[in-house]
Amino acid sequence: MSTRITSGMTQRNILASLNLVNSRLTTTQERMASLKQINRPSDDPYGTSRAMTLRQNLQATSQYKRNADDAKSWADTTEDALADITDVASRAKVLLTQGGSDGTDATGRGSLADEIDQLIEGVKQSANANYRGSYLFSGSKTTTAPYAMGADDAYKGDDAGLDPAQPGVLREIGPGVTIGVNTVGREVLGNGSGDDGLLATLRKVSADLRSGDSAALRGDDVTKLDANLTKLLEVRSRNGARTNRLEMATERLDQLAGTTTEQLSNVEDADVAQTYIDFSTQQAAYQAALKAGATIVQASLMDFLH
């Protein structure tokens, strides 16, 4: 016996197929509206996990970039201050050469010594440079100015960053990758009398000019000032290398952000063309189902009986 097809069956089947096509249309419509392939974890559990990882990575990358930009500004400000100090030291060298010459008399040397004293204040002022409220040359004691103005030449900061035991001012520019950004003032300017730092050397030049010690002015002082200039150059090139590294890191992070965004889009975003094609196909299917349903439901034996 062939299967009996009853009115109830026909109606239910038509309704069921309309519902099915309709629910597919709704899903596609949701994809078109959100432009997302994954709208909830159950759409694709593994894809969700990947999308979440990539979102985290993207967020981390933009933070690392922000950190690197901050470190770069710090290094740039440091470089400006170091350039100022180098200018001052070079000026001191000129004054020293002038003072060491036998043609300069005691009065001339006295006024040269006065200028050196002014230069010392200038050096300290440059060393007290700050970036967004943090002193650049105090090690980790960023709220303390590294040098006091006046006669006190003692270094007030700490050796963080120079001393391997103390972490310096670090910036995180990648997962687990940090870069130290600070320069310890003591390394360049010294800790006042008793060492060969720039401040002590300048103080000695000033004293030698006043006392007219030509031998020292032509010998020891020149050597020491040259040594300090070399040291300054060394510190500046270290800072410059840091700037290079940061620029490279920023570039790499930009690239990484690009690739991660692309990957995230591959995992999470709907393929617009595909979605539109799906939508048209399903719409056609829906219309076909409606038409077929209407035709089947209307036809009856009653139309043909009298």
Next chain:
Amino acid sequence: MPISSFYGLQTSLRGLLAQQRSLDVTGHNIANVNTAGYSRQEAALAATPALFLPAGGTLTGSASLGSGVDVTSYRRVRDQFLDLQFRGQASNLGQWSGRADTLQRAEDALAEPGDNGLNTQLGKFWDAWSDLANSPNPNSDPAARQALVERGQAVADTFSQVYDQITTVQQQARAEYDSIVAPAGPGSSGGQIAQIASQIAQLNDTIKRQTASGDSPNDLLDQRDQLLDQLSTFGQISVEKQGSGAVNVSFVDTASAGTTYSVVSDTTATWAGPPAGDAWSPGGRAGGLLEAVRPGGTLDGYLSSLDGVASSLTSAVNGAYGGTFLESSDPAHPAGSLRVTPAIVAAPSTITAGLAGQGANDIALRVSQLRDGATDGAYRTFVTKLGTDVQEANRQVNNAQALTDSVDDRRSSVAGVSLDEEMTNMIKFQRSYQAASRAMSTMDEMLDVLINRTGRVGV
């Protein structure tokens, strides 16, 4: 043996009456074409006992002369085996859809993947630590600490929102479960099961009495079958037919074979509610809901996973921070009660960014380096687990729906009313009725000749 002259009239009358009854049944079928649970009926016709003609009536000896037709019964066309199959599938569909409905709501609570989910909040929290590492100086840049506290609170709020929403889903599903299984009590008609049970018991009573008086209460049987269909969506049922026409109904425990819970016994509704402590697996929607909400069930599992993520976050952050930054006010529910330590909220400037001077940021760096570590991983695993569970439940719902529809189709192929068929029958019975009355007219004409014209010669 002589045969009555009016014999043929009687035979035709039976034909007329039987066709009329068949037409009545067709009318009943057409009237109920849209009645849920209705099974088509048909009048079973059988020839009435023949008139026995002993020897001498014919040349060959004895013979039987047909006496017409009669309706022996009005049959309900239905396949009880398909009912069994349907109820098994309906119970399966109920179970998976109960589970899917519940888990989908838990899934919505997560808001993943997206900008409002915990994943993004955690990312922003790590960002805030990194910003603190960039501006560790509390005097020159207090905003970094303030922002960190706010990010920390946002993470804690998101944790407790997700936790609360899953708890709410749990309560709602429990309320639905109760509205299904609650037994009838004084002043309450009970849950859906109890109400169906009392309707079945009443139907049992009526059916029993009508069956005893030799009647076949087709429409009441349809009603009872429909109630049994409804009952089967709530749990797996077993139906035992009694000789009296009544049925005994009970739920079958799907986890322990042989354990049953009586719902209706003869004419009494015996449903007394589920066993204490949720100690049963009824299948059906009740079973699906119970599986999700029972202590140690699916939702409890989600809550404890979330607690695990919150504890892992707290211990990782506090460990790296070297003090208490995050804490849970209620140790039993770390995720629901996560917060930034009140002392830090009150004075964000007390957050230590580094160990040495004020510019040191080793601590803040250490915390920010927890990014994308064990905590984020544990949370992703949790989201994936929930997503997989919902996906599985949805797939099972689709499967069960397809199977239920297929059995239902087969069932209505047998029991459903086909209008085309009824129209054909209508014409068939109408023509038969006309033919029977034509036979009667013929008899009448014959009798007319006999009564009015015979022996009237010369009158």
